[in-house]
Amino acid sequence: MSYKKYKPYGGINIKDRQWPNKLIEKAPIWCSVDLRDGNQSLPIPMNVDEKVKLFKLLVAIGFKEIEVGFPSASNTEYQFLRTLIEDDLIPEDVTIQVLTQSREHLIKKTFEALKGAKKAIVHLYNSTSVLQRRVVFHKSKQEIIDIGVTGAKLLMKYKDKYPETDFSFEYSPESFTGTELEYSLQICEAILDVWKPTSSKKVILNLPSTVEMATPNIYADQIEWFCRNVKMRENIIISLHTHNDRGTCTAASELGILAGADRIEGTLFGNGERTGNLDLMTMALNMHVQGIDPKLDFSNLYEIVDIYELCTRMKVHERHPYAGKLVYTAFSGSHQDAIKKGLKALKDENNNYWDVPYLPIDPHDVGRDYEEVIRINSQSGKGGAAFIMENEFGFILPKAMQADFGNLVKNKTDLLGTELLGNQIYDLFEEEYLNLKSPNLLKNYTIQSVQNVETDENIVNIKALISVNGKEMNISGVGNGPVDAFFNALHKSNINGYNFISYDEHALGSGSNSKAATYIQIEYNDKRYFGVGVSANIDTASLNALFSAINRKS
Structure with missing residues (x-):
């Protein structure tokens, strides 16, 4: 059997783990990597104008840290960063972030690209995983540490050449989830020894699931273990960057916050390599529906989706959490009836809390209309047609009439084999009931x-x-x-x-x-x-x- 060629990931020996007993109580530091990780995953990468448009959207949503690219990787990346700086497009309260490998000519060009920026995060990374050490780099653990430390020293060297910029540093042991925990701690602490973080100038340690390899609870154990054991924890910002290979990166990031992480990197709608990155919108709105201010504004998801699709040439799936065109729509008769009654009860009871069956969030919170909530096809029941007539046309059908009209609508959808739109439902209502003049x-x-x-x-x-x-x-x-x-x-x-x-x-x-x-x-x-x-x-x-x-x- 083919499954036998795979080996289990295994657990983490942390007997008194604390994260399962915790709750998320506040928003993390958010960092959008749409313009770097998201962009490099596109079949057709964005041009400068598209990147500027998406950058402005990210600022409007409320991101205070935005990774704008890999300026040493291509001329487009370099020119985009120069455009942001020279055209004064970076707000005072927003910090741009750039990525670089641990190679001097790349680091040199990265700092040149940042010239004139008021503040910036320089993100250094090198791969540390067992697999990549063995089959890609053919290097020992110490040699991999030396690569990271060399890069860390070069960042300190070039930082001093640009005193007008307030620099912060971030380090990622790439493929953290494929690296031995003790070894990931060793290399990160070697970097800390170079950068010497303080309470006023903290260092970001980013612990990515570059490839999602295990269940979210295992990732949470890894984060809690690391937070417990790393030195100078009070001077460090622990950041997460999860990918979605197993389809559980949202859970991994949420549990990682419970385990002690302070910061989250991700993209809008999960755009990223392979199966994508963490969807920042999903995680933020997950907090929103728990009564937590996510510090990000997704109140106009229509516009956000439109700009995202225009810039990336990607499509948001119709069933995508919160943003999909059909996620607030019920076709099922029993669902429609429950939603209709729930909305009425919410109004009648004057409840301060949102509490409607099948709708975990008020669609109005993200710029959607109640008219979209119920749509009619052959699976729909009496409540759906009655909801459409009341909410779109103002007719409050008596209870006995709801079943009568619902049967007519159902017969019509069965006959046509398609969904009925609101105006078609009204036309049927008018034809069957309204001011009939013959005989x-x-x-x-x-x-x-x-x-x-x-x-x-x-x-x-x-x-x-x-x-x-x-x-x-x-x-x-x-x-x-x-x-x-x-x-x-x-x-x-x-x-x-x-x-x-x-x-x-x-x-x-x-x-x-x-x-x-x-x-x-x-x-x-x-x-x-x-x-x-x-x-x-x-x-x-x-x-x-x-x-x-x-x-x-x-």
């Missing part, structure tokens, strides 16, 4: 109302001109209200055999000039029919609703 049509009417104050009785006389199968006739009747009087007039005119079942009404909109919607249900030979009327006059709406119900039977 019976109300042309005009007059009402005389007499109120007996002594007996508190109301007597309504109605006279109406109607058309039946194209033939006009005058009818009249008496009742305790306009609908009752009209109903009695129809019976006298041999439009009979109907039982009155229910009446509902509400205003369509607000204000004194708003129209009324009325819903009347009748019964004929043990079958029930709904009709709907709409008019600025409540009596006209009611009489039209009654005729609509009778016409539906016909």
Whole structure:
């Protein structure tokens, strides 16, 4: 069996681990690496203009640390960094970060590219893993340490050549998850001995899962072990940079925060090598829905997605957490019914906390509309169509009518084999219920109302001109209200055999000039029919609703 050629990763010997008992309580330091790690993963890397556009988006979202590239790697990377500096595009509260290998000519060019920057993080890395030491570099542990230390010394050398810039340093033992813990600690502490961090000038140690090799709890154990054992911990910022080879980098980063990490590197929507990097948006909004301020603004996800897709030529999946076009959309009938009732309960109960079935976040928080929440196909039920009619068109269908209309919508979607859009649902509603004018049509009417104050009785006389199968006739009747009087007039005119079942009404909109919607249900030979009327006059709406119900039977 092919699985036998793989060996298990193994666990970490940390018996009194503390991270499982902790909760995330505040946002970490965020660092976007979209313009470096994300960019180098694109089939067509971004040009300078695209990188500038994405940089401005990252600033608008709220990132205070942004890795802008590998300026010694290509002319485009170099020119982009110069554009940011020379065009004064870097806000005072934003620190740019650049990446370099531990090679002097690359480090020299990196510092040249940073000339004139007010502050910058220089990110040094070299690979430390068992596998790469053996098959790529053919070097001993000490030789790998020497590479890192040499680079660290060169950073100190070139820093002094540019005193106008406030430099901070970051070191990554690349492929940390493939490196022995004790050895990763040894090389990081050798770097610290060169840089000599203080409480006012901390060093960033970045511990990347360059390749995700084990379950998230193992990564958390590694981070907690490292945080416990590294010297000068108070002068160090522990940073995480997780990849998604196992599909669990979000969990790994979150557990890594519990284990003691201070800082998170990642990209928008997880763009990065192979299966991608940590999605910063997902992790930030995961905090948001736990009542924690993530310190990043994703309140306009539509715009963010548009700019991201334009600059990277990548697409955000329709089921991507929070940002996907369908993640707030329910097609299932039972889900739609629960969402509809949940939104109503939220309004009725005036609850201070968001608590709606199947919606872990209020779509409004990320710039989405409730109109998108429920969409109708053959899997949908009565609640979905009723939700669309109320939220998009203002019709609050009586409960019994919801099932009646839901069946009509379901039959239509089955027939077409496609989703029904809101306007198509309204067209079906109008065709089936609203002011139906054939074979019976109300042309005009007059009402005389007499109120007996002594007996508190109301007597309504109605006279109406109607058309039946194209033939006009005058009818009249008496009742305790306009609908009752009209109903009695129809019976006298041999439009009979109907039982009155229910009446509902509400205003369509607000204000004194708003129209009324009325819903009347009748019964004929043990079958029930709904009709709907709409008019600025409540009596006209009611009489039209009654005729609509009778016409539906016909």
